Amino acid sequence: MSPLGAGLAVGGGLLFLLLVALVTSYNRFVQQTTLVEESWSQVDVELQRRHDLIPNLVETVKGYAAHERSVLERVTAARVAADQHRRDSPPQRRPFEEEVGGALSGLMVVAEAYPDLKASITFLQLQRELTDTEDRIAAGRRFYNGNVRALNTRVGTFPSNVVAAMFGFDRSEFFELSDPAAATPPQVGPALTEETP
Numbered sequence: 728m729s730p731l732g733a734g735l736a737v738g739g740g741l742l743f744l745l746l747v748a749l750v751t752s753y754n755r756f757v758q759q760t761t762l763v764e765e766s767w768s769q770v771d772v773e774l775q776r777r778h779d780l781i782p783n784l785v786e787t788v789k790g791y792a793a794h795e796r797s798v799l800e801r802v803t804a805a806r807v808a809a810d811q812h813r814r815d816s817p818p819q820r821r822p823f824e825e826e827v828g829g830a831l832s833g834l835m836v837v838a839e840a841y842p843d844l845k846a847s848i849t850f851l852q853l854q855r856e857l858t859d860t861e862d863r864i865a866a867g868r869r870f871y872n873g874n875v876r877a878l879n880t881r882v883g884t885f886p887s888n889v890v891a892a893m894f895g896f897d898r899s900e901f902f903e904l905s906d907p908a909a910a911t912p913p914q915v916g917p918a919l920t921e922e923t924p
Contacts, residue, residue: 752890759878763899766874767817770867770902774809774824777860781806781831784853788834791844798830798837805830817871817902825904831857868902875899 785799809823835854838844845851879898882891890896 748886749890752887753894756878756881756887756891756894756896759874759881760896760899763871763874763878766867766871767902770817770864770871771813773860773864773867774820775813777827777831777857777864778806778810780853780857780860781827784831784834784850784857787847787850787853788838788844791841791847791850792837795837798833802827802830802834816900818900821902821904828861828904868904872901872903875901 781802785802788795789799805823805826809820809827812820812823838850838854878896881887882896882898
């Protein structure tokens with residue numbers, strides 16, 4: 728083989744390897760982007776479940792503590808606002824979901840002042856469901872943020888950042904709660920640790 732032929736073969740081999748690396752990197756970006764979207768949809772399902780529990784919770788509390796109108800109105804208004812922003816990006820939704828969490832925490836504090844309400848089986852069941860939902864939201868948020876971190880790392884590191892720039896893959900934003908009270912599930916009373924009759 729002539730030196731020119733050998734040089735073309737080497738150049739062709741390198742070009743082929745570069746093409747394979749490019750396709751592999753592109754496919755990994757597609758997979759990671761899809762994983763971020765999928766993990767967000769799981770968080771969204773749990774946020775919607777929380778929103779769905781609120782009307783029953785408000786009605787139950789209203790039956791025992793109707794004069795706590797401002798607290799009940801805050802919870803309802805927070806839910807409505809969060810529902811109106813359901814199609815927003817995770818960072819845009821954050822303040823609305825924080826308000827829902829804060830309003831629910833306020834509702835649980837009010838419930839502590841009403842022994843009959845705290846003893847209500849309906850309230851206890853709703854409180855359990857809400858606590859379970861908050862736990863799933865927290866787990867889903869951690870999974871989503873982990874996937875965002877992995878994607879962002881690839882977008883920002885060489886040589887994958889070249890592929891990201893070529894094909895328009897961007898960083899995703901984390902879904903983090905800045906209000907420490909909203910980042911923790913609403914507190915539940917000691918009655919929840921006991922079995923209901």
